[in-house]
Amino acid sequence: MVTDTAPEFDLGPLSWVQGEIDHALSRGVEALTAFKASPRDATALKHARAHIHQAAGAIQMVGLDAVTAYTDELERQLTRMEELPPPEAQAACDLVDRACRKLKIFLDELVSGANPVPLKLFPEYELMQQARGVRAAAPTDLFYPDLSPRAPKIASGKTVTPKKLPSYLVKQRRLYQRGLLAWLRGDEEGARVMRDAVQGIEDVQTHSAQRSFWWAVGALLEGIVEKGVESGFGVKQLCGRVDLQIRRFVEGSAKVADRMRREVLYYVAISAPVGPQVQAVQRAYRLPGLIPTADVLSADVVRVQPHLREARDLLATAKDLWLKLTGGRVESLPKLKQTLSAVRDKTAAIGEPSLSRLAAALADRLDKLPSGPVSEALAMEYATGLLLAESAIENYATASTELPPQVDAMIARLDTSRPAGGAAAPLLDEMARRAQERLLLAQVAREIQANLRHMEQVLDAFFRDHDKRADLATLAHDSKQIMGALKMLGLAHAEQLLTLCQQQIDQYAQPDARVADEDLELLAESLSGLGFYIEAVEQQRPDRDRLIEPLLAKRLGVPAKPHVDEHDTVEAAVKDLKTALPATLAAFQRSPGDASVRERLEAELTTLKNDAELIGDATLQTDSDAALELLAHAGTGDTAALQDAIAAIAEGRAAAPAPSPSEETMRLLETDAAQFDAELLDIYLTEADEVLDSVASSAARLKAQPDDRDALTTVRRGFHTLKGSGRMVGLTELGEIAFAVEKVHNRLLEDERPASAAVLALIDTAQTSFRVWVDTLRRKGRVTPDATALRTAIEKVDAELPAPRYPSSRARR
Numbered sequence: 001m002v003t004d005t006a007p008e009f010d011l012g013p014l015s016w017v018q019g020e021i022d023h024a025l026s027r028g029v030e031a032l033t034a035f036k037a038s039p040r041d042a043t044a045l046k047h048a049r050a051h052i053h054q055a056a057g058a059i060q061m062v063g064l065d066a067v068t069a070y071t072d073e074l075e076r077q078l079t080r081m082e083e084l085p086p087p088e089a090q091a092a093c094d095l096v097d098r099a100c101r102k103l104k105i106f107l108d109e110l111v112s113g114a115n116p117v118p119l120k121l122f123p124e125y126e127l128m129q130q131a132r133g134v135r136a137a138a139p140t141d142l143f144y145p146d147l148s149p150r151a152p153k154i155a156s157g158k159t160v161t162p163k164k165l166p167s168y169l170v171k172q173r174r175l176y177q178r179g180l181l182a183w184l185r186g187d188e189e190g191a192r193v194m195r196d197a198v199q200g201i202e203d204v205q206t207h208s209a210q211r212s213f214w215w216a217v218g219a220l221l222e223g224i225v226e227k228g229v230e231s232g233f234g235v236k237q238l239c240g241r242v243d244l245q246i247r248r249f250v251e252g253s254a255k256v257a258d259r260m261r262r263e264v265l266y267y268v269a270i271s272a273p274v275g276p277q278v279q280a281v282q283r284a285y286r287l288p289g290l291i292p293t294a295d296v297l298s299a300d301v302v303r304v305q306p307h308l309r310e311a312r313d314l315l316a317t318a319k320d321l322w323l324k325l326t327g328g329r330v331e332s333l334p335k336l337k338q339t340l341s342a343v344r345d346k347t348a349a350i351g352e353p354s355l356s357r358l359a360a361a362l363a364d365r366l367d368k369l370p371s372g373p374v375s376e377a378l379a380m381e382y383a384t385g386l387l388l389a390e391s392a393i394e395n396y397a398t399a400s401t402e403l404p405p406q407v408d409a410m411i412a413r414l415d416t417s418r419p420a421g422g423a424a425a426p427l428l429d430e431m432a433r434r435a436q437e438r439l440l441l442a443q444v445a446r447e448i449q450a451n452l453r454h455m456e457q458v459l460d461a462f463f464r465d466h467d468k469r470a471d472l473a474t475l476a477h478d479s480k481q482i483m484g485a486l487k488m489l490g491l492a493h494a495e496q497l498l499t500l501c502q503q504q505i506d507q508y509a510q511p512d513a514r515v516a517d518e519d520l521e522l523l524a525e526s527l528s529g530l531g532f533y534i535e536a537v538e539q540q541r542p543d544r545d546r547l548i549e550p551l552l553a554k555r556l557g558v559p560a561k562p563h564v565d566e567h568d569t570v571e572a573a574v575k576d577l578k579t580a581l582p583a584t585l586a587a588f589q590r591s592p593g594d595a596s597v598r599e600r601l602e603a604e605l606t607t608l609k610n611d612a613e614l615i616g617d618a619t620l621q622t623d624s625d626a627a628l629e630l631l632a633h634a635g636t637g638d639t640a641a642l643q644d645a646i647a648a649i650a651e652g653r654a655a656a657p658a659p660s661p662s663e664e665t666m667r668l669l670e671t672d673a674a675q676f677d678a679e680l681l682d683i684y685l686t687e688a689d690e691v692l693d694s695v696a697s698s699a700a701r702l703k704a705q706p707d708d709r710d711a712l713t714t715v716r717r718g719f720h721t722l723k724g725s726g727r728m729v730g731l732t733e734l735g736e737i738a739f740a741v742e743k744v745h746n747r748l749l750e751d752e753r754p755a756s757a758a759v760l761a762l763i764d765t766a767q768t769s770f771r772v773w774v775d776t777l778r779r780k781g782r783v784t785p786d787a788t789a790l791r792t793a794i795e796k797v798d799a800e801l802p803a804p805r806y807p808s809s810r811a812r813r
Helices: 012-037 042-061 065-081 086-111 118-131 165-184 189-203 208-225 233-250 258-270 276-285 294-298 301-326 330-350 353-368 376-394 403-416 425-464 470-489 492-508 517-538 549-556 570-590 595-615 618-633 640-649 663-704 709-728 732-750 757-780 788-800
Strands: none
Touching (some): 165 189, 189 233, 208 276, 233 258, 258 276, 258 570, 301 376, 301 425, 353 376, 425 517, 470 492, 517 549, 595 618, 618 640, 663 757, 709 732, 732 757
């Protein structure tokens, strides 16, 4: 069975700065509201940027990498507002306002113990990217699984000597490429060939991190073979980049880009568990817990969250008041009625009917309470009802279909003050047990906190005046009471920490004991940590142990475990290469006629360009390409332009360059690459002919029947195919042109509009233009498309359409 639990996240750092982050985001939203009201008020926008930048910095500090990508996008939106005309700036304000509120909710849930699932932020992230022209936001930007798990150790029957390894890997790459080409042509057997090739690569890996990567790739390919994941453009593009990664292995590099690891694991995460390897990888990396459900993504938590938060706080107050009432404090009843009346109003605003019925029933039953003491049975049933309401609010985004019958059963139990039967009985019985535990825990925690406060007061007086030692002896009684409670609750670590604190207090009680400020601070920190820990225990937070474990380790003299980063990444290699570039350029400038120095500089820039593609850094890829072009034309004279280009790339201090692959390896690679590119182009040309014939046939149907939805859908699908296949083989410009045509057809289908004369003219211009470009490619092997006429046709159709709406947000593509 695949676990759906997300990887653990250390809430310690975040919990300390969450208040600061929340405050900064709130101030940022306030400043943004002022800017929206007066778009020419640059000061308000400047303040909004400063506050949100402050929040972003704190988030980056606590290690939430996926959320850092989200805050980077927030800051980009604020920067672009400076250049927008007022109407567009006001729309952008609404977008950023919502994104900030969603971020506050996400962080609040995280600190409250929710699993860290950053993809919950994807709908707002996608809308922000679309607003600045990004056509397809990548869910993997917000997908950060723990990359530390390793593949299980399974004995391999293959043994390849280091001398034969390069030729073996070249063979596996050729096998992978044959499978990839067949799969792209529509032959499903090709995916099996790819999987076999990757299995062969995994079998010869000696480094656990690299073997784990190929194990995950094997799971992805198993998902493709067994139809667990859709073979869309994203998957095809990723499989193409896996070929680039194999090439790197053939060249002798063992580095893998973290971005590629995340992308592979994302598609394994969204795959159905169709095979043992998919299931094993999902289980090892705990991937299902990182993918939010469709209901979670579509829930309007930004509107509902304020009501949920207030209802949660009111219920916490109601539970405390009920505890006091059942303890004999009848003066709590009026306040309890008022509180539950407010809960009823808040649940009505939330809009969940079953929750509203439960809140109303809890409020109404207070008027029917018998005079005198509350019976134990009623006390438990009412506490169970409060717990059910709390559970429904905590799990609002993933509300179960079982909630309505649970509420019905709960109301019946409130009326009879005894357990009822039915399907919901087991769950309510469990809740009743938990309610009893919570009531007991609340009482014990309250007593512990009271004793801790007394200890801290006495110690505070001693810290200020060391002559007040006499009172320290009285603390043994408080400590003993707390110790008994901790023992009863089974909190061994807390008991151990308190024992160490009491030993320190006993030493201070001696008249001649030496008192060091550092030791006093540790004692104060330990008792304060115990207080936070007990609060976390009462709230049943799963991360509570991290509040006292560092204190216990410090007292016991246990050194902190050093962080070990086992795998070497492409990102790290890029950083090293960037720092190496200035030294290599300086060597080239000293000896411009030295062919070996020029080749070394060219090799480093080429490696940077290729690595940039692996990590998805388009800017670095473009900059490296430009530097290579300048190097190709740099003679023995002026190299100022080349120096400027490399200065734009380089960062940090110099480092040694990476070793170059052998000549034989390079020859094999160049032969493979040329053949592979030619075969890919041939696939594109053949597919384009078929697609354009289908478009022409559908266009004829549309002329006869302009509202033929099937024909219009076929045309749209045709240009969607040309977009994907063009991008796949490197014909990016043709892919983007096809995408522009596809978008128009998406709008037509979405608005259910018939094919007008302008639409028919657009289809004719598009398919005629693509036929010319495909023919040129076939004859010359390259093409520079002139899309002027086609873009004019698109503009004419756009003029007939209403303003576009935002497309729906999806985390799975």
